[in-house]
Amino acid sequence: MNFGSDNQAGVSPAILQTLVQAASGIQSAYGNDDWCARAEQMLCEAFDTPLKAFFVATGTAANCLALSTIAQPWNAVVCHDMAHIAVDENSAPEWFTGGARLLPLATDSGKLLAGDLERFLASYPASPPHNMLPSAVSISQVSENGLVYQPHEVAALAASAHAKGLRLHMDGARLANAVAALGCHPADITCKAGVDVLSLGASKNGALMAEAVVFFDQALAEHFRIRQKRAGQLVSKSRLIGAQYCAWLQDGHWLQLARHANASARSLADALVATRAVRLAWPAEANEVFAILPRALHVQLLSHGVRCSDWYDTSIPRGTALAADEMVVRFVASWSSTSDEVQALADLVRSLA
Template structure:
């Protein structure tokens, strides 16, 4: 049973059924179709505002193309030191932005803090054109450390960014899980809080391959279709992306899927704590569980067929890890996680605890 990534799950039957129906139809090309228009209208309803949205097949494409529309090649993007954008998207950000530099906000902490962002901006030299200046603040919701920013925190971060002339980008690969955790309106941690562009991910949460780049300020979307075309991300049969989003958003299906994943994360955390020597590194707030495991337990869980991912050793945690005998790992649940998988961990925990 693998908890290595929510990318490993399949797709929601509702999304697949909608795709199957669309496969039998004809439609216009390159996002001019009715399915794409319906998806954009649904997003306007979900966020209760006017917006313009474009659909791509990967989170990397969504994030990097969005950043390219928010700043200049000689600008900088401020982000968390463990942001997916910084750690796991290779040099795609630099490539698709034509050279923007990613700058981690210091001092390093488990999440971005408005005061730390303000201090980072103030500390960066401003002898133009010799020094790079920040133009974008990038947030991840939920974060790469499984943290969820509250509406108050998002507003504070956006205020600091906007006061300094920065735009705010949000990597929303697990945005649905954050909304489900907070029980808030989706707009409360996005457009109402000051986010300029949200990259809303559906792939990890029930879609086949579908991500939306949502511009809450239409002026920022100028020439975005040209950016998509130039980078090879303008699909001729874009209606298959719009179709997925329409089914995913219908009747809050996206939030039902996320709630299920979050609930299974809580159950998994409980199962892990039944194993001697295991401790939860940070209380799970979305669908990621970070745990500190004795190395022997790590090996035994692997031998029992429980999949998980070894995590970065420099993650900021409340407690220190004794690296000689312990290891930080990440477990990720999804809409497809079930009681059988959690029970397998519980069973392994019972064996290991004896």
């Protein structure tokens, strides 16, 4: 019963088969191959817009390289206080940007919305050269609390950011899950909503190791290959990443995988709450379940081989009280989660509770 992370799931057979195909023969190196060219074209078709795409090996590299194009060393990037770039990427954002500082904001909604940004900027000291100049906003879709930004929320945030001369970056490590949850066109929550640059992750959703930096504002992509090279992310056999994107996008495979993960998480959330020993910290809108449960129950689950992650107490909504014997736990469903796993965990929680 592994609900530790979608990072821990294996590789979709369709993607693995395409990898085997791409591994044979000879192709140009450093992204100048047919697979990467086809992958970029398929991304243009998926988002229904011209774009520039660059393929890298890790999500941290994708996020931080993207930020380096919209934040100079003397700039600042506004983000949610639970954002992956603020909590889980060490000092990589500062290192890749040459020193740009993250300005994390705590919010009541669990998201970073237009009103939050406007209130912050209205109170932010603006007396250069003494203060950093905010140049960018970064949001995660799906958010780090498992919440999905609606198209109008992204559009409003982008409008507020652009009005102040700020660019909008989206960490799309779970973008497929968001698109599947909303049932919208991928463009509705990205380029059409005003996102300037997107980190599009496939590794959490069926790929082996595949991340992309996607520029909807193509002018930002100037000299990006040089940034890749300096960061050690200009992969010689990039075709093996491009091929994964080709298989991932083919016939909507990425959304099929995401729908399955989302459905598994919803089933898990319903089953856990039904035991009455567990309550949800946030609605399970995509493929993550943030649950509040007794600490003793968590220990018992671990002893029975359940994989899940204890989570930050500060991540729950303001006003949600934790008893002394309670804790927050994150369960993540993946493309390979099974109904048997979900049922087994529900049965175990019921028996232990």
